Amino acid sequence: xxxxxxxxxxxxxxxxxxxxxxxxxxxxxxxxxxxxxxxxxxxxxxxxxxxxxxxxxxxxxxxxxxxxxxxxxxxxxxxxxxxxxxxxxxxxxxxxxxxxxxxxxxxxxxxxxxxxxxxxxxxxxxxxxxxxxxxxxxxxxxxxxxxxxxxxxxxxxxxxxxxxxxxxxxxxxxxxxxxxxxxxxxxxxxxxxxxxxxxxxxxxxxxxxxxxxxxxxxxxxxxxxxxxxxxxxxxxxxxxxxxxxxxxxxxxxxxxxxxxxxxxxxxxxxxxxxxxxxxxxxxxxxxxxxxxxxxxxxxxxxxxxxxxxxxxxxxxxxxxxxxxxxxxxxxxxxxxxxxxxxxxxxxxxxxxxxxxxxxxxxxxxxxxxxxxxxxxxxxxxxxxxxxxxxxxxxxxxxxxxxxxxxxxxxxxxxxxxxxxxxx
Numbered sequence: 001x002x003x004x005x006x007x008x009x010x011x012x013x014x015x016x017x018x019x020x021x022x023x024x025x026x027x028x029x030x031x032x033x034x035x036x037x038x039x040x041x042x043x044x045x046x047x048x049x050x051x052x053x054x055x056x057x058x059x060x061x062x063x064x065x066x067x068x069x070x071x072x073x074x075x076x077x078x079x080x081x082x083x084x085x086x087x088x089x090x091x092x093x094x095x096x097x098x099x100x101x102x103x104x105x106x107x108x109x110x111x112x113x114x115x116x117x118x119x120x121x122x123x124x125x126x127x128x129x130x131x132x133x134x135x136x137x138x139x140x141x142x143x144x145x146x147x148x149x150x151x152x153x154x155x156x157x158x159x160x161x162x163x164x165x166x167x168x169x170x171x172x173x174x175x176x177x178x179x180x181x182x183x184x185x186x187x188x189x190x191x192x193x194x195x196x197x198x199x200x201x202x203x204x205x206x207x208x209x210x211x212x213x214x215x216x217x218x219x220x221x222x223x224x225x226x227x228x229x230x231x232x233x234x235x236x237x238x239x240x241x242x243x244x245x246x247x248x249x250x251x252x253x254x255x256x257x258x259x260x261x262x263x264x265x266x267x268x269x270x271x272x273x274x275x276x277x278x279x280x281x282x283x284x285x286x287x288x289x290x291x292x293x294x295x296x297x298x299x300x301x302x303x304x305x306x307x308x309x310x311x312x313x314x315x316x317x318x319x320x321x322x323x324x325x326x327x328x329x330x331x332x333x334x335x336x337x338x339x340x341x342x343x344x345x346x347x348x349x350x351x352x353x354x355x356x357x358x359x360x361x362x363x364x365x366x367x368x369x370x371x372x373x374x375x376x377x378x379x380x381x382x383x384x385x386x387x388x389x390x391x392x393x394x395x396x397x398x399x400x401x402x403x404x405x406x407x408x409x410x411x412x413x414x415x416x417x418x419x420x421x422x423x
Contacts, residue, residue: 008132024357035413037375038357040174040323042236043382047289050235053279057272066263068095068244069274075281076244080227083207084216088227088246094255095277096262097269099204099230099243103168105265106200106226106245107131109257112164115156115197117148119325119364119372121174136160137365142327145178145316150187157195167192169217170202172209172320175364175374177301179319182215189221198251199225204243205321207234207290210298214320223250233321234290235280236382240273292389297322297377299398300407304377304414311418322378325361328371331421335371342368354416379409 013019020038027034045051067073073093080088096102104127107114114128115136128135138156140146148169157165169188172179180188192199199217206214206229218225230243247255262268280286301318308315314327328335328346340346343360350356350373361372384406389398400407 008129020357020359027355033355034351035354035356035409035416036379037377037413038359039378040321040374040376041238041378042233042322043378043380044236044293044386045383046235046237046240047280047283047286049283049285050237050276050280054272054276057275060271060275062271064268064271064274066259066268068093068269069271069278072274072278072281073244075278076246079281080216080218080246084218084227086216086218086222086227086246092247092249092252092255094245094247094258094262095269095274096243096245097266098232098241099202099228099245101266102228102243102245102258103127103200103202104130105258105261106254107133107166109261110164110166110198110254112166113160115153115165115167116365117152117169119146119173119175119361119366119374120168121170121202122359122363124168125365134163136165142314142316146173146176146325147178147180147184148188149184150191153188153191154195157197161195165195165197166200167197168200168202170204172205172214172318173323174205174321175323175359175361176316176325177318177321177323178316179209179214180217185215185217186220189217192221192224197224198254200228201225202228204229204233208294208297208322209320210294210301210318212290212294218246218248223248226251226254231277231280234293235277235286237280240270240276242269242273242277289386291394292386293382295398296382296385296389299400300377300380300410303400304375304410307414307418311421313418313421322376324375324377325364325372326375326417328373328421332371334421340371343370343372344368346371347373350417350420354420356413356416356420377410379413380407 024034024036074090076093077088077090080086113134113136116124117138117140140148201217218227227246232238305315305317305324308326312330315324318324343362347358347360358373358375361370362368
């Protein structure tokens with residue numbers, strides 16, 4: 001009965017990240033062991049103080065303000081001031097049921113074009129298409145560590161000078177784990193200021209930059225940058241569904257419009273979750289938790305990338321988040337002989353032959369003919385890894401062998417990929 005749908009929804013499918021997670025569940029229920037590199041969910045436990053706060057506040061049942069719990073908005077603003085060195089006040093913060101919903105709401109209320117450097121997260125473009133927004137895709141390059149360069153942005157917008165434009169940046173990046181050099185951020189800020197481009201800076205992985213050195217572009221373009229973040233990645237609370245946007249005063253009209261839409265749709269974020277989130281942002285022990293999460297992710301990420309590189313596969317060493325974006329082009333002739341000519345077939349065949357689940361590059365707005373895929377190195381016991389890291393001195397260097405069976409799924413899965421491509 002698709003004839004009753006809006007035409008722009010006829011080709012809309014379930015989000016590929018959620019689909020691969022559900023398909024992996026299905027295979028495992030059939031008795032097939034899956035090496036789950038497909039779904040990007042933090043493997044670590046939610047910090048104990050945050051969980052305790054949720055328990056303590058579980059009886060709270062009243063609706064909160066659409067904008068969010070005042071104490072939480074203050075805590076988020078203080079975080080941006082302290083960590084990001086950006087002058088955000090509590091009245092500039094909007095709390096939402098996950099940053100994903102807020103991103104959709106922003107594209108709903110704002111006129112103009114959406115600019116997407118690719119490869120990019122799977123939901124940016126589908127959200128724009130649902131809303132019938134025009135998209136300007138800009139292909140970034142492996143050689144540039146997947147950074148959007150200022151000259152690329154300038155060239156891509158030269159024929160759209162009369163249009164309002166929203167640039168969505170995400171860094172550390174999904175699907176590749178790379179991030180931006182400070183000088184590139186400064187130059188991008190100049191281009192955006194000159195061309196009056198609004199930036200949505202998706203910094204959901206900012207706090208798990210492996211060296212703890214994330215820099216927000218809002219430092220260099222504060223009047224035109226909306227910062228997006230939330231609990232899902234650094235606090236390992238994806239299923240809690242809490243995100244937040246921080247607006248400059250110059251874009252208050254956008255904040256007001258989004259708040260009005262929110263009042264007519266989701267109304268407010270779950271009350272106990274907002275109280276627990278306040279604890280997350282105010283808890284001083286979070287820094288120690290993040291230190292261990294970062295060095296664990298760095299150790300495992302470098303192992304995955306280095307192992308694939310040694311096998312002849314192209315991939316950048318990740319600087320943050322928990323993803324790498326391997327490119328199998330060096331094996332193109334071998335893969336073509338097996339009937340593999342695109343990323344979707346590549347991932348399907350790999351899953352069939354080895355039970356290793358990856359997501360095809362085409363899900364991230366890459367050319368379907370490219371032989372690349374996203375690998376999320378999160379299939380390890382995060383709680384056990386934290387214990388082992390805490391037991392080891394902070395001055396000691398973590399190594400994969402120290403984790404033992406805790407990371408066996410990662411090691412075997414990587415070996416399966418390497419053995420498959422060599423076969």
